[in-house]
Amino acid sequence: MSFIGENTTWALLLSSNGNPESRHVQDIAFGLFCLENAGIDPSHIRIYIDGSGRHSIEQFVSSGSHNHHNVYNSNDFFADLAKNTNDNLVVFVTGHGTPYGIDGQAPISPHRMITEIKSSPNLKRAVVYLGQCYAGVFNYIGAGNRLTPGSAGADVVLIGATNLYESISVPTTENLPSGQAQWVANFFLLYVFKWISAPIDIDGDGISTIIDSFKFAGAASNMQNKKLKIDSFRRSMDLHARLLQAREDVTQHPGDATKILTVTALETQVIEELSVRYTHQEPWILNAIPAQSWQI
Amino acid sequence: MEIKKLQSNELPMIDLAVRECVNLGQWLLFKSATEGQEKFFLRAGATLLTLDPTGNIVHSMDGVHDEIGVDEVFYFDDVLKPQTLSMNF
Numbered sequence: 467m468s469f470i471g472e473n474t475t476w477a478l479l480l481s482s483n484g485n486p487e488s489r490h491v492q493d494i495a496f497g498l499f500c501l502e503n504a505g506i507d508p509s510h511i512r513i514y515i516d517g518s519g520r521h522s523i524e525q526f527v528s529s530g531s532h533n534h535h536n537v538y539n540s541n542d543f544f545a546d547l548a549k550n551t552n553d554n555l556v557v558f559v560t561g562h563g564t565p566y567g568i569d570g571q572a573p574i575s576p577h578r579m580i581t582e583i584k585s586s587p588n589l590k591r592a593v594v595y596l597g598q599c600y601a602g603v604f605n606y607i608g609a610g611n612r613l614t615p616g617s618a619g620a621d622v623v624l625i626g627a628t629n630l631y632e633s634i635s636v637p638t639t640e641n642l643p644s645g646q647a648q649w650v651a652n653f654f655l656l657y658v659f660k661w662i663s664a665p666i667d668i669d670g671d672g673i674s675t676i677i678d679s680f681k682f683a684g685a686a687s688n689m690q691n692k693k694l695k696i697d698s699f700r701r702s703m704d705l706h707a708r709l710l711q712a713r714e715d716v717t718q719h720p721g722d723a724t725k726i727l728t729v730t731a732l733e734t735q736v737i738e739e740l741s742v743r744y745t746h747q748e749p750w751i752l753n754a755i756p757a758q759s760w761q762i
Numbered sequence: 763m764e765i766k767k768l769q770s771n772e773l774p775m776i777d778l779a780v781r782e783c784v785n786l787g788q789w790l791l792f793k794s795a796t797e798g799q800e801k802f803f804l805r806a807g808a809t810l811l812t813l814d815p816t817g818n819i820v821h822s823m824d825g826v827h828d829e830i831g832v833d834e835v836f837y838f839d840d841v842l843k844p845q846t847l848s849m850n851f
Contacts, residue, residue: 484826485826485828488790488805488832489787492787518826518828519826519828519831520828521828521831521832522828522831522832525763525831525832525833526763526832528763529763529765636844636847637786637787637788637844638787638844638845638846638847639843639844639845639846640846640847642765644763644764644765645764645765645766646765646837647765647835648785648786648787648837648843648844649787650786650787650788651787651847653847656847657847657849660847660849664849686847686848686849690847690848708779712779723819723822724775724777724818724819727777727780727806727811727819728777728779728780730806730807731777731779731780731782731783731789731806732779734783734788734789734806734807735779735782735783735786735788738786738788
């Protein structure tokens with residue numbers, strides 16, 4: 467079977483408690499671009515983003531496609547699951563995560579996610595890519611059907627960007643239909659999206675499968691992570707020196723809003739560099755056996 | 763949404779550190795169609811700053827402010843931008 471060739475819903479999900487950060491919406495826009503670039507019919511792509519700033523959200527999403535896409539809320543994702551008519555579902559989750567699940571007005575718990583997917587009518591297969599922090603809370607749950615063949619509910623593969631840690635987002639520059647965008651991207655998800663738009667048979671079995679997407683995105687993000695940490699060490703030494711000077715400038719010119727902003731900007735960069743350096747990321751996959759034969 | 767490029771000298775009152783945050787995608791520099799072409803907005807974490815055409819801070823607000831939509835996003839063409847995350851091993 468092949469997800470792109472069959473009846474598949476491609477869902478981009480950004481649930482949030484309040485307005486989402488623009489970087490997460492930009493993850494969605496990039497995902498949209500890659501899915502359409504892979505030849506996926508735009509009408510099979512559904513976008514779910516919470517937040518009251520609908521105009522800005524839709525503007526960011528539109529940067530990823532020349533096609534018009536409606537943007538729904540996360541509650542609509544579950545409503546759509548309940549009336550599903552397709553065989554397959556692929557979900558990409560970005561945004562914040564906590565040990566209780568995916569950030570939302572109420573957190574989306576692992577139990578809710580797996581239960582509602584398995585309760586979805588007509589659904590045979592589902593893949594859920596989880597990019598958020600602490601994605602590992604979705605691990606070790608009853609995703610597959612292998613142990614009880616013929617059991618009701620879809621066979622589900624879960625792939626997490628990281629285990630019981632925060633997930634890493636890093637600055638990147640990528641080409642989108644609206645131009646060259648620069649944002650702090652969830653880089654595991656970014657590599658998943660890039661793989662889908664240009665699949666690579668990592669394990670050499672002659673087919674590009676979901677397990678290849680996991681291996682590629684995991685290896686690529688881990689390699690990039692090491693490089694980032696090395697670069698971060700060098701950059702943070704320079705940033706530290708600049709920050710000390712900037713703080714001295716504020717001391718000499720108290721109340722100067724421009725100099726205060728400079729200090730804030732440098733502190734932001736220092737925190738971002740240290741956050742990357744002190745965060746470990748280890749991707750995982752649950753229910754790997756069907757993932758070895760499900761072709762993209 | 764349009765993505766646009768600026769030269770640093772088009773907003774001379776913005777410090778290099780701020781321009782770096784913009785180019786790294788950590789802060790968002792934008793214009794809003796409903797707020798007039800002369801104003802820039804800078805989303806710096808939880809703070810939304812209004813800037814005049816030279817980059818001077820005119821006003822500072824905390825919070826979300828959905829009424830100020832993002833219609834044009836700006837980056838600086840003469841400041842280092844992040845590298846594209848490579849597909850190659």
